[in-house]
Amino acid sequence: SQATTQIIIMAATPKIAEVKDITKIERIGSHSHVRGLGLDSSLQARESSDGLVGQQATRRALGVVAKMIRDGKIAGRAVLLAGQPGTGKTAVALGLSHALGESVPFTMLAASEIFSLEMSKVEALTQALRRSIGVKIKEETELISGEIVDIQIDRPATGSGQKQGRLTMKTTVMETVYDLGQKMIDALAKEKVTSGDIITIDKATGRVTKLGRSVSRAHDHHVSGGKVKFIKCPEGELQTREEVVHTVSLHEIDVINSRAQGFLALFAGDTGEIKPEVREQIDAKVAEWREEGKAEVIPGVLFIDEVHMLDIECFSFLNRALETDLSPILVMASNRGITRIRGTSYTSPHGIPMDLLDRMLIVSTAPYSPQEVDKILSIRCDEEDVKMSPDAMTLLSQIAIDTSLRYAMQIIAAADLVRMKRKGADVAVEDVRRVYHLFIDVKRSVEFLREYEQQFMFSENLDVVPMAAE
DSSP: OHHHHHHHHHHHSOOOOOOOSOOOOOOOOTTTTOOSOOBOTTSOBOSEETTEESOHHHHHHHHHHHHHHHTTOOOSOEEEEEEOTTSSHHHHHHHHHHHHOTTSOEEEEEGGGGGTSSSOHHHHHHHHHHHTEEEEEEEEEEEEEEEEEEEEEEOOTTSOSOOEEEEEEEOSSOEEEEEEOHHHHHHHHHTTOOTTEEEEEETTTOOEEEEEEEGGGTTOGGGOSTTOOEEOOOOSOSEEEEEEEEEEEHHHHHHHHHSTTGGGHHHHSOOOOOOHHHHHHHHHHHHHHHHHTSEEEEEOEEEEESGGGSBHHHHHHHHHHTTSSSOOEEEEEEOOOEEEOBTSSOEEETTOOHHHHTTEEEEEEOOOOHHHHHHHHHHHHHHTTOOBOHHHHHHHHHHHHHSOHHHHHHHHHHHHHHHHHTTOSSBOHHHHHHHHHHSOOHHHHHHHHHHSGGGSTTOOOTTSOOGGGO
16 A cells, blocks of 8 residues: 555656647637636626626526635536537636636536547546546655855766765855755756755755745846846754645546656556456555545536537446445536437437436526627637727627637638728628628528538438439
């Protein structure tokens, strides 16, 4: 069990070389403008906030769910977002993710992914469920914190061999000299530590963290740059014990303990199927840690989009999984009405079996009003950094009402490219019209097929005369 404990702790603090100066790449996605649920302190939905517009009743309901999750008063529950296509089901689910924050695990999954993975459906769902359950592992570590008074490095006379040195550190009440080995010398050199810096050293791992520069060295000419942070010399003892919290998911612990290469299996991608015995041992260990106060289980959220694509076997498994002790909150979305349950000949609302549907909290989404559509398109233009004239925005809003909101959002970037080609300042009406004629929507596509359906192969319209009989 001690070995298992050490392996699990390794998952939380993998020793991977740090890479600095990484170029940040931002991708503008369909829902990149969503930053929360847009609720005030009393859980009332604002008309437009955090990138969300309208759907106030839906956002209030999810706000209540988010509060219960944060308070630990809900687990093993299921919520269904039901509504027409294009009514913001995925957007409000992402808003729930942002509202919960990074401390609560949130896993997104498209139902069709279950059938494309190289593992059984039950194993794929199990891994998704355990990804959505976090474990806060608490451990105490010894730190050396203080201001560097002096660093002396002794190099071998031959020019080769191990370096040795001495490090003098102080706080406001004491000063101590430490002997340095090759590993610590390299760690200090990596952080470019000099006299006057305030640092912390983790005694267990030897990791050096530079906190800043002592205020007593604020007038040094060689550190007068604008990026230097000046802080006071630490008080008290040099060596202190602090509690460090690592957060990992149950799935990460499963992978680490089921494969020979340890936490490196997390980066391989192919985790494979995990034996039930491994999960039982991990669940028992986590339960033991909870009783000892060393760990805390955080039920997260598993969001399954297009849930009607699951079959009866998946629904039966989810129904049973919700009754287990370690179960996340299950949020599902569907745009289907009364339809056939996949894998059966029976029909049911939203394509979900009645026994599972009966235990769900169902939240509906309504179509957007013209004013809300106009506001959403304005937000998307800001997100994509597109300047559009008022007349062009009016035309785009009308196109969204006549066709679909998704279609109107897709042609924003294309209209901006047309604007760039003619070297205009703002997207004009003619730019939107140009794109509207270049890219047809679903309604015009259906009309085109009906007009020329005799010239298409494998038409299923029985009223069409076969081409060979003409």
